[in-house]
Amino acid sequence: MSEENDDLLNEYEENHETITKVSGMFKDWFLDYASYVILERAVPAIEDGFKPVQRRIMQSMKDLDDGRYNKVANIVGHTMQYHPHGDASIADAMVQIGQKDLLIDTQGNWGNILTGDSAAASRYIEARLSKFAIDVVYNPKITEWQSSYDGRRKEPVNLPVMFPLLLAQGGEGIAVGLSTKILPHNFIELIDASVKHLKGKRFTIYPDFPTAGIIDISNYNDGLRGGKVRVRAKISQLDKNTLVITEIPYGTNTSSLIDSILKANDKGKIKIKKIEDNTAAEVEILVHLPGGISPDKTIDALYAFTSCESSISPLGCVIEDNKPLFVGVTEMLRRSTDNTVQLLKSELEIRLGEFEEQWHFASLERIFIENRIYRDIEEEETWEGVIKAIDKGLKPHTKHLKRAVLEDDIVRLTEIRIKRISKFDIDKAQQKIDALEDQIAQIKHHLANLIDYAIAYFERLKKEYGEGRERQTEIRTFDDVDATKVIIRNTKLYVNRAEGFVGTSLKRDEYVCDCSDIDDIIVFTKEGKMMVSKVDTKTFVGKDIIHVAVFKKKDKRTIYNMIYKDGSKGPSYVKRFAVTSMTRDREYDLTNGNKGSAVWYFSANPNGEAEVVTINLRQVGSIKKLKWDLDFAEVLIKNRTSKGNLVTKHAIKKIELKEKGVSTLKPRKIWFDDTVQRLNVDERGELVGEFRGEDRILIITQSGNIKTIVPELTTRFEDDMIVMEKWVPKKPISAIYFDGEKERYYVKRFVVENELKEESFISDHPNSQLEIVSTDWRPMAEVEFTKERGKDRKDNMEVNFEEFIAIKGISALGNQLTKDKINQVSLLESLPYEAPKEIPANDIEVVDEENITSIDSKTEEPNKSKEDKGLNGEGQITLF
Structure with a gap:
């Protein structure tokens, strides 16, 4: 029976998995391993700022130090007496220390942190301790020692580093369950902060990187968990088609940076022609741009889509008392400075003891020789007798000594050579004692004034080693780059309105606009539904699409005008609204939600334009008024969820566009980018002005043509344009030109009367030429005459345009300037004039697009005048 039970048990165990508890293994083995990695490999100690391998390298270099260079391979081999790991990890750690250019004086190819090139093999490169390392890292007398891993040697528990080395070099490591990332800081700023701490003052320290670059420390958070710094390359414009990168962000190199730029170009996010890497001792990367690409916009795109900008998350973790400690850089510096003070105190106390011992023995020696006590031992036959004789001879003379005379002191006296006794000089002996005193x-004074001594110590370090260690990384607050504004739109968007599809693959359907793969698109349908979706190859959004465009988040200037029917037989309403934010791929109903609702009229206006439409009703019953105009300028801009204002309760036959409108929003600022000859609202280039609806731009060309235009962002400008500014209708234009037919110079002043027509204000003769033109109120000019042979040069003539000629029509010839030959005409500083003030934007009664809220149409009555209208724009209008 028992054999049958055993067989059954064996069969059960074979067919079922057995469960083994591993809690003991996890507790004993894994935690031991984690503790070992944390304490012995990955995380630096707060006392000296070294990881164990770094500390062992520095101790080995001290063992081998004789002032000459040593092969790194030799140092690595020596370090293996202390470090229980392979030579590769030691060599890598040593190269990292050497590249920081603080503790190790290097010779040979140690790699390049700028290009990412690795160091040569350790058998080819050499190193020795720097003067700074010898000065601040070592002092065997105040070093605590422990046995090495095999017990054959003694190694320091911590080196007595008297400087905030961890913050100067930075450090990072990944352990089991935690990591550390301490960013490097500036050498001089650390010393200044230590001095401030010793003086009881507040201080702040920020990272400084050997790769230089630019840093935004707004969210540094003292280097604690949760903080973040943003680092950027330093990019400038070399010429209109070339950018130059002269400094790179920390954590990158020129190779990885160029790779990221090429990848962004391949993906179509930026557009570049080629890249040249001229980096040697300093970074120089040339980015060549194709014609017509804005350098300013490309710089922002480089920050948005490449490694030219990156974020670093610091994490201050150190080892203290064999435990990990999370601490900020301010507290690290305080502890390091306080530790330096204690080390300086220990050093002074040791030196004080040494000097007191020297003084004690020098005094004994003088008593022993001066009083000829050595003669008392001549008759002694035993060693005990010699000791007692000397002790007896010294007692009358040792009352001034600071401690008792020990047997060891007497033994040292017996070791004095006869030659030294015979040549003993009392005066020299006293001088030595005085010097020791x-x-x-002095040391006692330093101990009594320890803080002042520490301050002097730090100031000495700054004076001796601070030269050439000024801050390299520029601290600046970054403006966020809107990726949607700077990305190159290299994809085309199409729409199938009837079927309700939008996407980039519908090439047989209607083209909408250019877009990028990071854009969102906004879609409106005839049923009054709205949706925002990510650009894709093909997306279904709803049938009968009436409007589709690239969606701009937080866009408060694009205003949608809509008239819709509420239900199949309900009244019609008009509303104006903006769409600033919404949930992607969610359908929104812009009507009241009743079945059968439909849109009669829809327009999308990029600058809040308000057009005039004509409402036509159906002839039903006794309706008297079948046709009237509706001005959208009289409709307030409300929230998209508002019901709107009642248009009519009767059935609408059709709605017609009668008149394009102008903006009802506040004036907008417009800039001109001279490099690409384009207007923009992204603050690129020179500010042209603030524009309302009726405002125009004045354009004057070198060929003598003048016109005013609506400031549309798509406008292209002539190459010979010499004046572009906001047009002030009553402001006169002053010019001096050469008339080719009459061969005379003329002066004229005029105002632009026909704002819609381009006109020439000089004669159309092929030899006619514009000399100067000014749009100032009271301009002045200087005329320099040509020297004729045999005659003295005629003095220069000043021309006051206001006095020289009255304002006439643009077609007038003007007044003759002179019959003499002219060498040069140049503008002088204009006379003072207080121009008529424009009505400021705050005084204009307009709807504030910054406060678009839902307003009840029953309680709010629109009251808008023509002055409320703003800039024309090319919106999309749909009629049904």
């Missing part, structure tokens, strides 16, 4: 007094 001065040194003892």
Whole structure:
């Protein structure tokens, strides 16, 4: 029976998995391993700022130090006496220390942090301790020692580093369950901060990187968890088609940076022609742009889509008392400075003890020789007798000594050579004792004024080693780059209105606009539904699409005008609204939601334009008024969820566009980018002015043509344009030109009367030429005459345009300037004039697009005048 049970048990165990508890293994083995990695490999100690491998390298270099260079391979081999790991990890750690250019004086190819080139093999490169390292890292007398891993040697528990080395070099490591990332800081700023701490003052320290670049420390958070710094390359414009990168962000190199730029170009996010890497001792990367590409916009695109900008998340974690400690850089500096003070105190106390011992023995020696106590031992036959004789001879003379005379002191006296006794000079002996007393007094003074001594110590370090260690990374607050504004739109968007599809693959359907793969698109349908969706190859959004465009988040200037029917037989309403934010791929109903609702009229206006439409009703019953105009300028801009204002309760036959409108929003600022000859609202280039609906731009060309235009962002400008500014209708234009037919110079002043027509204000003769033109109120000019042979040069003539000629028509010839030959005409500083003030934007009664809220149409009555209208724009209008 028992054999049958055993067989059954064996069969059960074979067919079922057995469960083994591993809690003991996890507790004993894994935690031991985690503790080992944290304490012995990855995280630096707060006392000296070193990881164990770094500390062992520095101790080995001290062991081998004789002032000459040593092969790195030799140093690595020596370090293996302390470090229980392979040579590769030691060599890598040593190269990292050497590249920081603080503790190790290097010779040979140690790699390049700018290009990412690795160092040569350790057998080819050499190193020795720097003067700074010898000065601040070592002092065996105040170093605590422990046995090495095999017990054959003694290694320091911590090196007595008297400087905030961890913050100067930075450090990072990944352990088991935690990591650390301490960013490097500026050498001089650390010393200044230490001095401020010793003086009881507040201080702040920020990262400084050997790769230079630019840093935004707004969210540094003292280097604690949760903080973040943004670092950027330094990019400038070399010429209109070339950008130059002269500094790179920390954590990158020129190779990885160029790779990221090429990848962004391949993906179509930026557009570049070619890249040249001329980096040697300093970074120089040339980015060549195709014609017509804005350098300013490309710089922002480089920050948005490449490694030219990156974020670094610091994490201050150190080892203290064999435990990980999370601490900010301010507290790290305080602890390091306080530790330096204690080390300086220990060093002074040791030196004080040494000097006191020297003084004690020098005094004994003088008593021993001066009083000829050595003669008392001549008759002694035993060693005990010699000791007692000397002790007896010293006692009458040792009352001034600071401690008792020990047997060891007497033994040292017996070791004095006869030659030294015979040549003993009492005066020299006293001078030595006096010098020791001065040194003892000085050290006691330092101990009594320890903080002042520490401050002087730090200031000495700054003076001796601070040269050439000024801040390299520029601190600046970054403006966020809107990726949708700077990305190159290299994809075309199409729409199938009837079927309700939009996407980039519908090439047989209607083209909408250019877009990018990061854009969102906004779609409106005839049923009054709205949706925002990500650009894709093909997306269904709803049938009968009436409007589709690239959606701009937080866009408060694009205003949608809509008239819709509420239900199949309900009244019609008009509304104006903006769409600033919404949930992607969610359908929104812009009507009241009743079945059968439909849109009669829809327009999308990029600058809040308000057009005039004609409402036509159906002839039903006794309706008297079948046709009237509706001005959208009289409709307030409300929230998209508002019902709107009642248009009519009767059936609408059709709605016709009668008149395009102008903006009802506040004036907008417009800039001109001279490099690409384009207007923009992205603050690129020179500010042209603030424009309302009726405002125009004045354009004057070198060929003598003048016109005013509506400031549309798509406008292209002539190459010979010499004046572009906001047009002030009553402001006169002053000019001096050469008439080719009459061969005379003329002066004229005029105002632009026909704002819609381009006109020439000089004669159309092929030899006619414009000399100067001014749009100032009271301009002045200087005429320099040509020197004729045999005659003295005629003095220069000043021309006051206001006095020289009255304002006439643009077609007038003007007044003759002179019959003499002219060498040069130049404008002078204009006379003072207080121009008529424009009505400021705050005084104009307009709807504030910054406060688009839902307003009840029953309680709010629109009251808009023509002055409320703003800039024309090319919106999309749909009629049904």
